[in-house]
Amino acid sequence: MSPDPAAPLGLRERKKRAARRAMSEAALKLAMEKGVEQVRVEDIATAVGVSPRTFNNYFSSKEEAICSFIVERQELLREALRERPVEETLWEAVGTATVEAYGSLGEPNRGSVELARSLLLHPSVQGEFLKAHAKVEQVLADAILERAGAGPENALNARLMAAIVESAVKTAFFSWLIDEGSRPFLETLDVLLHEAAAGIPSLTGPDQK
Amino acid sequence: MSPDPAAPLGLRERKKRAARRAMSEAALKLAMEKGVEQVRVEDIATAVGVSPRTFNNYFSSKEEAICSFIVERQELLREALRERPVEETLWEAVGTATVEAYGSLGEPNRGSVELARSLLLHPSVQGEFLKAHAKVEQVLADAILERAGAGPENALNARLMAAIVESAVKTAFFSWLIDEGSRPFLETLDVLLHEAAAGIPSLTGPDQK
DNA sequence: CATTAATTTGCGGGGTACGCAACTTTTCTC
DNA sequence: GAGAAAAGTTGCGTACCCCGCAAATTAATG
Numbered sequence: 001m002s003p004d005p006a007a008p009l010g011l012r013e014r015k016k017r018a019a020r021r022a023m024s025e026a027a028l029k030l031a032m033e034k035g036v037e038q039v040r041v042e043d044i045a046t047a048v049g050v051s052p053r054t055f056n057n058y059f060s061s062k063e064e065a066i067c068s069f070i071v072e073r074q075e076l077l078r079e080a081l082r083e084r085p086v087e088e089t090l091w092e093a094v095g096t097a098t099v100e101a102y103g104s105l106g107e108p109n110r111g112s113v114e115l116a117r118s119l120l121l122h123p124s125v126q127g128e129f130l131k132a133h134a135k136v137e138q139v140l141a142d143a144i145l146e147r148a149g150a151g152p153e154n155a156l157n158a159r160l161m162a163a164i165v166e167s168a169v170k171t172a173f174f175s176w177l178i179d180e181g182s183r184p185f186l187e188t189l190d191v192l193l194h195e196a197a198a199g200i201p202s203l204t205g206p207d208q209k
Numbered sequence: 210m211s212p213d214p215a216a217p218l219g220l221r222e223r224k225k226r227a228a229r230r231a232m233s234e235a236a237l238k239l240a241m242e243k244g245v246e247q248v249r250v251e252d253i254a255t256a257v258g259v260s261p262r263t264f265n266n267y268f269s270s271k272e273e274a275i276c277s278f279i280v281e282r283q284e285l286l287r288e289a290l291r292e293r294p295v296e297e298t299l300w301e302a303v304g305t306a307t308v309e310a311y312g313s314l315g316e317p318n319r320g321s322v323e324l325a326r327s328l329l330l331h332p333s334v335q336g337e338f339l340k341a342h343a344k345v346e347q348v349l350a351d352a353i354l355e356r357a358g359a360g361p362e363n364a365l366n367a368r369l370m371a372a373i374v375e376s377a378v379k380t381a382f383f384s385w386l387i388d389e390g391s392r393p394f395l396e397t398l399d400v401l402l403h404e405a406a407a408g409i410p411s412l413t414g415p416d417q418k
Numbered sequence: 419c420a421t422t423a424a425t426t427t428g429c430g431g432g433g434t435a436c437g438c439a440a441c442t443t444t445t446c447t448c
Numbered sequence: 449g450a451g452a453a454a455a456g457t458t459g460c461g462t463a464c465c466c467c468g469c470a471a472a473t474t475a476a477t478g
Contacts, residue, residue: 127336
């Protein structure tokens with residue numbers, strides 16, 4: 001029925017993944033080059049040598065395909081968290097795992113800020129962007145709950161914590177995207193995670209007013 | 210050119226707002242009654258006595274109209290924050306303002322959880338739901354920055370804090386929507402805001418492991 | 419191999435979103 | 449107030465999207 005994740009992965013499954021990946025990459029590439037509006041589903045489908053109908057079997061919109069790369073960090077993030085030593089605090093573990101998971105892709109390329117901005121700030125993409133992060137958030141919440149102990153009293157807090165972590169990620173990314181002279185993304189992310197963990201004490205200045 | 214927000218509001222502006230409101234209400238009502246999929250733009254337009262084309266002058270999709278009520282809390286929230294006494298901590302002020310802003314609408318009606326759930330969990334609505342919250346978040350960030358002092362060093366933290374607050378709202382609402390036997394929304398929200406302010410210390414149990 | 423199960427694809431239909439160009443209504447100005 | 453100007457509404461046309469369905473193609477299985 002559902003594919004055994006432990007199995008060596010037959011041709012079938014590999015093809016499917018490859019197709020999916022090809023489509024999302026093509027979607028992102030084309031959207032960067034020509035602008036979201038100027039890319040039709042047909043263009044993407046043609047670019048990867050598949051029918052438009054098939055594209056819609058994989059993604060329910062081109063925007064979803066464009067934002068698909070975000071969702072793919074799920075695995076990375078969950079694994080990173082699982083590998084944190086048990087001695088660490090929850091925040092230490094989650095924070096490090098998050099920075100690791102996003103860091104493994106390297107600092108995002110400064111050269112394409114312009115393009116990324118016009119892409120991600122486009123209304124039709126923004127919704128999918130947020131949905132993608134919501135999916136990651138969901139996975140993260142589960143992973144946190146797993147680590148903290150799955151008591152029902154932890155469930156809510158785990159979800160909140162995951163939401164907060166994703167908030168930090170989104171805010172850091174947003175800052176990188178908007179603020180011309182901002183620090184590198186990973187640095188900002190690290191700072192924000194620490195702020196969040198401490199309840200943002202440093203707002204209103206370091207010298208508690 | 211752009212309408213003066215201080216002016217007494219001419220007939221023109223009032224009509225526009227009324228129309229907008231009518232449309233968003235009709236959209237929400239119809240979607241609850243018949244299900245999102247079963248409502249066409251034309252239905253909504255007809256319900257408020259306007260042409261479909263006009264509907265699209267106001268909203269760029271029916272989903273946006275459905276989620277419009279969320280965005281309308283902007284004003285409420287900003288005003289609530291402005292009216293918090295200066296003696297209060299940032300978190301006190303923001304937390305109270307948030308609970309107030311959402312509380313002024315009363316505890317959401319338990320009877321319609323079913324419907325609300327099937328509505329908001331629907332993929333096509335979820336994106337707009339998140340976008341709506343993102344807009345509120347933006348306004349909240351500005352309001353926080355205004356209160357904390359608009360130094361450039363505060364800008365990032367203000368955005369993070371706004372994001373965290375909205376995370377609490379979304380998580381509380383989500384919990385209300387999903388967990389059958391959850392506490393009342395406003396209560397959960399209050400708890401989560403306190404947790405967030407403290408960096409969620411109570412995860413992994415009250416007795417710090 | 420021959421079955422069986424999963425994927426791809428074309429077709430068709432119901433909708434959506436928006437530019438454009440009349441046409442109305444409110445607002446402005448004298 | 450009357451006429452000009454600005455803003456809003458509407459119908460039409462177009463391009464595009466999303467998905468159900470059924471036939472054709474391709475992998476998996478014994």
